[in-house]
Amino acid sequence: MFGIYLKRELSRRKKAALVIAMGLALGIALVITVDSVSAGMTQAQDKVLKSLYGLGTDMTVTKARSAPGTGSSQGPDFKFDAKRSGTSTQSSDRVMTQGGEALKSSLVAKVAAQKGVSAAVGALSLNVTKVDGSFTQGKAESSASSSGSREQGGPGGTGGGSGQPQVQGGGANFDVNSYSVAGVDVTDQALGPLATMKITSGRTFTPAQTNAKAAVIAESYAKEKKYEVGSAVKISGTEYTVIGIATPDSGDSTTDVYLPLKQAQSLGDAKDKVTTIYVKAGDSKRIAVVKKTIQSNISGTTVTTSSDLAATVSGSLSTAAGLAAGVGKWLSLAVLAAAFLVAALLTSAAVSRRVREFGTLKALGWPSRKVTRQVVGESIVNGLIGGALGIALGLAAAYTVTAVSPKLTAQLGSGGMSGGPGGSPGGGGPGQQATKNTLEIALSAPVSMTTVALAVGLAVTGGLIAGAMGGWRASRMRPADALSSVS
Incomplete structure (x- = not known):
């Protein structure tokens, strides 16, 4: 009804x-x-x-760089040898750690051992500035004195002569190329710099290539420098074979060259050092607790979570x-x-x-x-x-x-x-x-x-x-x- x-x-x-x-x-x-x-x-x-x-990263551990001392310089310093030849080709690479102060690699294991941490890997960030070009030596030439020009000299005589020698020609033509390098832990690539990169050509590192002279190149940088799989990349006198070309999952790549961590440490004269520790929490709801735990147990470091970074997005x-x-x-x-x-x-x-x-x-x-x-x-x-x-x-x-x-x-x-x-x-x-x-x-x-x-x-x-x-x-x-x- x-x-x-x-x-x-x-x-x-x-x-x-x-x-x-x-x-x-x-x-x-x-x-x-x-x-x-x-x-x-x-x-x-x-x-x-x-x-x-990086995919799966909940926070990073870094250390702020200390203020430079008086008279010290944080910029790259280039020195070239003088040569007698008329034309001299010069090339020099300066490799510097970039960002925060380097941390000891042993801190990675210490961070990984903290309560609530599921995994932690270290990475080293480098900036390479390559300067190459050539000097051309100038020639000193004396200019003739003006015709009929005479000057009175000292007592009992007159003076005359040619002008002061002047350098003619010469100069320098140098090209500066600056790019970023990331040293990655090849044994755990699911966390860290390469986690957001997709290999579009070639392959990525194998766990056995911890100290291999191999490199993965960002696609944008590879196109700029015309690199492809099998090409050789020379950094500070060491050649690396390109084994893969990578594209970021979103946005643009912010690192140009990826190397095994040990190779990057050798290049940057930073043995057993990292600049960033990537951390994954065991429980995504307890990230704030894990952050406090790391900060209290490992002094002098800065722990930044995704929530901290969200406030910086404009x-x-x-x-x-x-x-x-x-x-x-x-x-x-x-x-x-x-x-x-x-x-x-x-x-x-x-x-x-x-x-x-x-x-x-x-x-x-x-x-x-x-x-x-x-x-x-x-x-x-x-x-x-x-x-x-x-x-x-x-x-x-x-x-x-x-x-x-x-x-x-x-x-x-x-x-x-x-x-x-x-x-x-x-x-x-x-x-x-x-x-x-x-x-x-x-x-x-x-x-x-x-x-x-x-x-x-x-x-x-x-x-x-x-x-x-x-x-x-x-x-x-x-x-x-x-x-x-x-x-």
Whole structure:
């Protein structure tokens, strides 16, 4: 009886039911859209942080570089030998650790032994500045004195002569090439600088190549210098064979050449040293606890988590994320509340127009609870219809955002960003970088089952709210109200 009457009443009032359902649908669609875009922002930010850290990295351990002493210089120092030949070709490489102060390799094992740490690997970040070119020796020539020019000399004589010798020609023509090198632990490449790189040509290091003269080159640098698999890369007099070309999973590569850690330590005169320790926590929910543990047990180091770096991300990604998290969510809640209120008012108004119907039903013996149940049942069905329409509209909006894939920029600059391997050149520790690295991320809007379940819950809630108000209004009607409405 309840189902039959419910179906008949909804069929009679299709227009009113559709208006109520559409009001709820718009509010639910906006909630789905904002929630899916926010999820896309989170994914985009994760991509940015992975390009900084490395896949699976939860934090890095570095040490700030101490202030240089008086009269010391942190820049590369080039000295060339003078030669007697007229033209002299010179070439020199200067390899320097970049970023924070070097740490002892033994600290990697100490960090890995801390409570809550799942894995830890060390990496060494180097900057190579190569200067090569040639000097051309000038020639000294004496200029002839002016014709007829004479000068009076000392007593009893006159003086004359040629002008002072002058150097003619000569000079120098040098080319400067600066690039970054990362020394990686080849026994655990799932964590650290190479974790975010995909080998597109050749292969990566094998665990046995801990001290091999082999190199993996970033694709952008390989194109610039015309390197390919099998090419030889000469660094500070040592030749390395290119065994692979790598492309970053997102953004641009921030390291040009990857070498086995021992080879990088030898190049940088940093035996048993690393500049960054990459750490993976055993439980992603206890990263803050692990950070405190490392800081308290290993003094003098700086521990930076992905949450710390998230605050340094600026650009359109940060702006859009702020709008989605702030304005977007508050706007969706306001629209949803308005949709609930409108649905409740429309349902109450519809009940007011059914005075004769409900009064007659009560006169026939329907108790108030049965009348209330009828109104609530109709409202819940309207809410479910609105939920279905809202999910469809929300999915369409999310699909449109994903299809368009608007480009967002993320600037990772001097606000405490980790550089070096997995970060930007010139860094190596939090707060060590003065330049900015800009990444471009395509925005998507993934819709999870949790979001769909939330939409269904909102639809039922909206129906219940509207039904509660309409049912309360219907339950207060008396049989006499039906008679008074008869003209």
